[in-house]
Each structure stands twice: as C-alpha cells, then as structure tokens.
Amino acid sequence: MDVAFPGKGSPKMAEGTKGAGERVEAARARRKRTGFFVLFGIGMALGMAVGVWLVGKGLDSVVNEATDWPPALALGLLAAWIGAVLGGGIFIARQTDEFARYRDQRAVAAAGSVFFLGYPAWFLLWKSGMAPEPMHGVLWLVFWFVMMTVAVASWLRANRR
Amino acid sequence: MRNRLKVLRAKRDWNQAVLAGRVGVSRQAINAIETGKYDPSLPLAFKLSRLFGIRIEEIFDDGCGVSGEREPENG
Numbered sequence: 001m002d003v004a005f006p007g008k009g010s011p012k013m014a015e016g017t018k019g020a021g022e023r024v025e026a027a028r029a030r031r032k033r034t035g036f037f038v039l040f041g042i043g044m045a046l047g048m049a050v051g052v053w054l055v056g057k058g059l060d061s062v063v064n065e066a067t068d069w070p071p072a073l074a075l076g077l078l079a080a081w082i083g084a085v086l087g088g089g090i091f092i093a094r095q096t097d098e099f100a101r102y103r104d105q106r107a108v109a110a111a112g113s114v115f116f117l118g119y120p121a122w123f124l125l126w127k128s129g130m131a132p133e134p135m136h137g138v139l140w141l142v143f144w145f146v147m148m149t150v151a152v153a154s155w156l157r158a159n160r161r
Numbered sequence: 162m163r164n165r166l167k168v169l170r171a172k173r174d175w176n177q178a179v180l181a182g183r184v185g186v187s188r189q190a191i192n193a194i195e196t197g198k199y200d201p202s203l204p205l206a207f208k209l210s211r212l213f214g215i216r217i218e219e220i221f222d223d224g225c226g227v228s229g230e231r232e233p234e235n236g
Contacts, residue, residue, distance in 0.1 A: 022178040025187055098202050099190035157198075158189040 032095040039088045046080055049073075103154040111147030115139060163222045167195045169213050184208040 053073060093101060119139060125131035170180050170191075177191040184205060193199035200221075201209070210217045 022182065022188075024182045024185075025178060028187070097186040097190050098205060099193055099199055100187060102199065158193055 028095050032092060035088060035091050035095065039084050042080060042084060046077060050077070099158070103158065104151065106154060107147050107151035110150040111143045114143045114146050118142065162197065162200050163224065164194065164197075165220055165222075166191070166209070169215075169220065170195075180212075183212055 050073070053070075096104070119134060122131055122134040122139075126133050166180075170177070175183075177195070178188045181188045181191045185208070186205065190199065190201075194201055206217050206221065209220055213220065
C-alpha cells in the first residue's frame with residue numbers, strides 16, 4: 001500500500017484516535033502554549049516586582065513622575081521586555097505556520113496603524129488647539145486593544161469550519 | 162483562488178488535520194485555503210503538488226486561462 005496515497009479503500013481513522021498530522025499539530029500547539037505561558041509568567045513576576053515597589057507610592061509615580069523609578073528597575077524591565085519580544089517572537093514564529101504568521105502580521109499591521117495614523121492626527125489636532133496633548137499611555141493601550149481584537153477575530157474566523 | 166484541495170483530500174479519505182500534518186501546516190491553514198480565504202505560498206503549493214502527484218495548476222485555478230486573461234465564470 002502506498003503510504004502517501006492510501007486510497008479510497010483505506011479505513012477511516014477511528015473516532016477519538018489521532019493521526020500523525022493531528023499529533024504534529026497538537027505538539028506544535030503545546031509548544032506554542034508553553035511559550036505563551038512562560039512569557040506570561042515572566043510578565044507576571046515583573047509586574048509583581050513593580051507592584052511591590054509601587055506600594056505606598058501610588059499610580060501617580062507611574063504616570064507622572066518619570067524620574068522616580070530606580071534606574072536598575074527601569075533597565076531590568078527594558079531588558080526583560082526586549083528579550084521577551086525578540087526571543088519570544090522568534091520562538092513563537094517557529095511554532096507557527098505561514099497562515100498563522102499571515103494572521104499575526106495583519107494584527108500587528110493594524111495595531112501599527114494606530115501609531116502611524118493616530119499619533120500624527122492627534123499631534124496635529126493638539127497643535128491646532130482642538131485636542132489635548134497626545135498621551136503615549138493612551139496610544140499604547142489602544143495599540144494593544146487593536147492588536148488583540150484583530151488577532152482574536154482572525155483566530156475565531158480561522159477556526160470556524 | 163479556486164482550488165480542488167477538498168476534492169483531492171476527500172478522494173484519499175483524509176481529514177484536514179491529516180493533510181495539514183503531511184504538508185507541515187495547521188488545520189486552520191488547510192481550511193482557509195479550501196475556503197478561498199488564503200492563498201498558499203509557493204513552497205506550500207509545491208508541497209501540495211508533490212503530495213498529490215499532480216501539477217500546481219491542476220490544484221489551483223486563478224480564473225485566468227493560458228492567455229492570462231480572466232475567463233468567464235461557468236454558468
């Protein structure tokens with residue numbers, strides 16, 4: 001029997017058993033989930049470290065007092081962020097196929113347009129007195145919201161049979 | 162882009178996951194290709210062509226004939 005082309009006479013897979021293709025995909029999904037959980041765990045640990053440091057200082061020290069953070073904390077967070085984005089991105093990209101990369105790139109492009117279109121628009125409106133000064137925190141949050149919304153919508157659409 | 166992937170897959174009693182595993186992509190990718198939501202890359206198209214033992218043009222149809230001009234939809 002030709003393994004590559006079992007033909008019409010081959011028995012269908014029994015319900016509940018996984019074929020080679022499904023096992024490969026399940027293993028890939030497991031590795032991707034593990035990568036996300038590791039990154040999430042790192043983020044949680046760093047968030048808790050910042051939270052512990054913020055006790056008693058209030059949210060004001062995050063929003064307004066840019067020089068209040070210890071340099072070691074800021075540099076540590078920066079290194080962790082760059083490492084997570086680059087390292088995690090490379091790892092996740094190796095677990096995804098071309099279709100998932102296409103969906104992810106669309107999400108990132110949509111989110112990137114928040115800055116590419118949104119920041120100049122807000123800046124010009126601000127300069128003409130029609131809007132308050134651009135807030136980088138708001139732009140950052142909108143960037144994440146757009147990226148997650150497009151990513152989730154693409155995922156739901158792709159999993160609809 | 163129109164394609165015969167679903168028909169070719171069905172002739173071999175493969176589900177989408179089996180075909181996906183054989184060409185190294187996810188089931189969602191196969192589903193998206195079959196439903197016309199995604200056009201595969203050239204390397205993936207070649208993998209599919211070699212897997213089924215037929216030419217790429219026998220799997221995918223961009224609606225343009227040999228002349229390159231768009232053909233009318235069959236009624």
